[in-house]
Amino acid sequence: MQEQKGKYEDLKHDELGIKVRSDDNPYLSADLQQKILQPRRLSSYFIVLIESGSITYHLDSQDFTLTDGHLLFAMPNQIFTPPAKTGDLKYFKLLFDENTLALLPQQFPFLVNPSNAQTLVLDNPAKERVIKVFEILNQLLISDKYETDTEIILAYLNSLLSEFNSAYFKNKGPVNILNTNLSKFTEFKLVVETSLTEQPSINAIAEKLALSTNSLYRIVKEYAGTSPKDYFINRLMAEAQRRLRYSNTSVKELAYELGFNDPDYFSRLFKKSTGKSASDFLPRQDLSGK
Structure with missing residues (x-):
């Protein structure tokens, strides 16, 4: 935008x-x-x-x-x-x-x-x-x-x-859609979407948005109910689930595609975040669209 x-x-x-x-x-x-x-x-x-x-x-x-x-x-x-x-x-x-x-x-x-x-x-x-x-x-x-x-x-x-x-x-209460906090949260979401697989640090994202890390935490917590780090991880795990469901990539290949240097760490994070094993998720792919 x-x-x-x-x-x-x-x-x-x-x-x-x-x-x-x-x-x-x-x-x-x-x-x-x-x-x-x-x-x-x-x-x-x-x-x-x-x-x-x-x-x-x-x-x-x-x-x-x-x-x-x-x-x-x-x-x-x-x-x-x-x-x-x-x-x-x-x-x-x-x-x-x-x-x-x-x-x-x-x-x-x-x-x-x-x-x-x-x-x-x-x-x-x-x-x-x-x-x-x-x-x-x-x-x-x-x-x-x-x-x-x-x-x-x-x-x-x-x-x-x-x-x-x-x-x-x-019906979102007295929120002004043009207020600074909402504008910054919108920018934060866009940065997450455009740099997801690069996995920038929260400090780097805050700097890009001209915010302190404390200010970024407060804004993301206000609108998403979670920390910037957890928001980024949740978005990354959602992307992992999409790719597991709708592509034929292996778990190891997916880890590298999403910017992880250690596929084992990716697998542990996926299990912790979703409650499911990434390898167990693969057989339930359905590419038929039925």
Whole structure:
């Protein structure tokens, strides 16, 4: 989530990393439909809003059942298993990448999920507003009758994310979403995501965020309920579980991939953190997506 970078008059809308799908504009190919039902690592931000009906999504190791007015959002690198569409389901899906997000004029802290809540429930007025924006954005992106200004598409995307950001923080008490602590926690989560396998020290992360280690501890404890070190380890172990479940790598190879010099230490840490042996976890892989 970076600041807007200049003008984008020369950027065509079909070059933006953004897609919208709905029950009126579904994936058409049966082969493609089967392919997208497979577990996969997200490379973009993903948001789905249920207008009516009910459906269950699997994100990382959790199931999320969504119904009218419910919204699920996910970050890049999360393991996502979409379900087959159920009857009478009306929905909108939105995918956009980091480069598209960087073109927007403001930041959206909800995208890094500081309160660890992957779902939102929109009230009826917000739901109606969002559906209208989705419909317009959907029309703009699939229309080839004329070339739409990129600025218009980004304006509608900005409007959608503003609604979601407001809904995310609406019931979180008197927290100001622009306050310094929340901003620093958002930056902390981004540093963790982008440098996970490098395993930087907590001192190095604090220095990068222009914080003392004590200040970083206080901020992470406030928003995540744990220490920066434990937060990093938990995130690293979650990534280990993803890779064990969705790849054919060995435990030893995985340890090196995640930045561990000692595979035995990785195995002990994995067992301590998850209560499961990494080697015992491998036989339960399921790559079929069924």
